[in-house]
Amino acid sequence: MPKVTEEHRNARREQILRATWRCVAREGFHKTTMADVIDESGLSAGAVYGYFRSKDQILTAIADRSVGTVDQVFHDLLADGRAPHPADVLQAVLDRLLDVAGQGDGDLTLIAVQAWGEAVRGGEIHDMIQPRIAGLRDHWVEVARRHQTAGGLGPDADPEQVGRVLLGLIPGFILQRLLLGEVTPDGYAAGVRAMLEA
């Protein structure tokens, strides 16, 4: 019964997703109940279920959005053809990450960490996250390759391996920031630069 425009449907989906985002940021992935989502969205139970088949589907969409946002940040910064210093790329990425995380209704990275917890157990969230991470890795490998070409890495270095290491820096940053604080994009990038310019 398409009495309602596609636009309207998308607005409603967005409304539900933003409400869920706030709940998850506040309560966590599992403590968030459908009642929470329903209250926060201002819609009725029936309405919410009219746009999402199940709680799991909403949560998957949230995980998708959280990882996707991180993903987007990287794409924006890595996609051009230049050969910037990896530490610069890292700093830019982390800066943007914090910038985006600070906006909106709740810390993006907090939700991402919880999405990791789900993803490692397999299932839909895993299948959704995996290609994204793989894509990111390819980007970092490319960054390593260009840095090698530019002479920043020895000829024996394997850009595949270095790319994996560079990718792996991000979760480490996110986790340290959430659990310990006292970590900044500047400092982190400085640490990497020190390592690369030894």
Add this chain to the structure above:
Amino acid sequence: MPKVTEEHRNARREQILRATWRCVAREGFHKTTMADVIDESGLSAGAVYGYFRSKDQILTAIADRSVGTVDQVFHDLLADGRAPHPADVLQAVLDRLLDVAGQGDGDLTLIAVQAWGEAVRGGEIHDMIQPRIAGLRDHWVEVARRHQTAGGLGPDADPEQVGRVLLGLIPGFILQRLLLGEVTPDGYAAGVRAMLEA
């Protein structure tokens, strides 16, 4: 069975914890129900509650054990006074990690990732994890400092920052391994060595 030894009590706690560990590795932190734990342990509900006050307490103990095991691995390898190359330390740490993770009833690192998801939300698990991570960071800072003293890092490098980066490599390794596979201690260490010897 009156007057049971402390040893017996510990064995029972261990029995419950190992059963829970298997459940969590199989079902995840939140899908694990007390009924699962009770069935898997072979004990009765009352018995389980005789050793742990609540499901949360068992889960916290599991998180503790998972993070604590990782912690132990690092301590064992970082505690001596030598000044090994950071890449060697990293490789040893990751080797041991996989070694320990492969034994036992379920992948240690899989549970650790879920513990992170809990920890970032605050609460008991957070309070338990935080000092451990802080302790690890200190160790890595020390590794960086010795490496600098040995001439492996420039005089302007800040070992504090480099230590944070080194610490941050571990979650990155764990996550890549669980989500993408195709990552080994050797390769990871090689990538770091390439960066440090650029």
Add this chain to the structure above:
Amino acid sequence: MPKVTEEHRNARREQILRATWRCVAREGFHKTTMADVIDESGLSAGAVYGYFRSKDQILTAIADRSVGTVDQVFHDLLADGRAPHPADVLQAVLDRLLDVAGQGDGDLTLIAVQAWGEAVRGGEIHDMIQPRIAGLRDHWVEVARRHQTAGGLGPDADPEQVGRVLLGLIPGFILQRLLLGEVTPDGYAAGVRAMLEA
């Protein structure tokens, strides 16, 4: 296996009963658990069950003791052959009641009120309380009769009825004291005297 003297058995029963009394005075009839009783008595579960077949039996014994103590108070004061003024009898009874209630491990009357709640539902406690109350009623009827003989009641008065009213004053006193406070044996007796000397 009577390796243990009857005296010893009685002492143990008393120990359990006194412990239960304290629990009931503190927690109420139903919130008192066997674990409470076991802890408070300092005995083991097995020991307690060696002296009482069930929780219900202990609770019945407590109700018995509480009502029995009230009963005893009345008997002591009503049993002699004199013809005292009913208000005097009442005052004496209430005085003794408060005296006894104030001693020991917990307010006697508080437990009695809870015993009423059980008794009206039938069952063992009912069967135990009923003859006691019936006995008390007879005493009060006798008090009324003597008062009538002494000229304190008109010739048309039915001592049976007056006796019931006099008996009924006691629960009213107990309840007002526990719920409202501000009621004393003196005042209560004065009220009755005022009624009888109108």
Add this chain to the structure above:
Amino acid sequence: MPKVTEEHRNARREQILRATWRCVAREGFHKTTMADVIDESGLSAGAVYGYFRSKDQILTAIADRSVGTVDQVFHDLLADGRAPHPADVLQAVLDRLLDVAGQGDGDLTLIAVQAWGEAVRGGEIHDMIQPRIAGLRDHWVEVARRHQTAGGLGPDADPEQVGRVLLGLIPGFILQRLLLGEVTPDGYAAGVRAMLEA
């Protein structure tokens, strides 16, 4: 069934309360389980919990209703400005009490006695009952005062004390009736009249 009227909600609350009332009259305050209430009401667990937050709240509402009904009986009969004989007031009150108790789904007074058992332990039920009883006492004091003015009590009588005694007659009647039977409003009132006309 969306947009249900307030009337409908009240009908459901009433349905639950009446079902609980029957359970409590049959099983007692504490032996009544939520499963009993759910079965007896014909609703689902979720529905019941949609109208009451907890078992305790339902039970408090029942206690409230039981004491409140007694309360109402008294108010109706004591509120006018006349100066009837206390025995007449008592008889009217007890008549109405039995009348109301006989209707409905289970003996009102039986539930009231159990409410006393709860109330003396403090808590919500205590806080709810106390002002009601205090209000009743004021009424009875007023009855005594008018009776004194009308010459039915000596000038030295303290209406406060007499009022307390009159109030105290009611629990005595209720308890004797439930535990012994053989007590009627007529007889009880006759006993009081005999005392007052001595």
Add this chain to the structure above:
DNA sequence: AATGAATGAGACTTCATTCAT
């Protein structure tokens, strides 16, 4: 499309009682 009351399986936890030692 929207509503929200109703459902009911299933979660966590307690606690009276037993029985091997």
Add this chain to the structure above:
DNA sequence: TATGAATGAAGTCTCATTCAT
């Protein structure tokens, strides 16, 4: 007799989902 760990039925409450209106 005494112990106290173990039992497991039963209790209270939650919450994802449905469906009559």
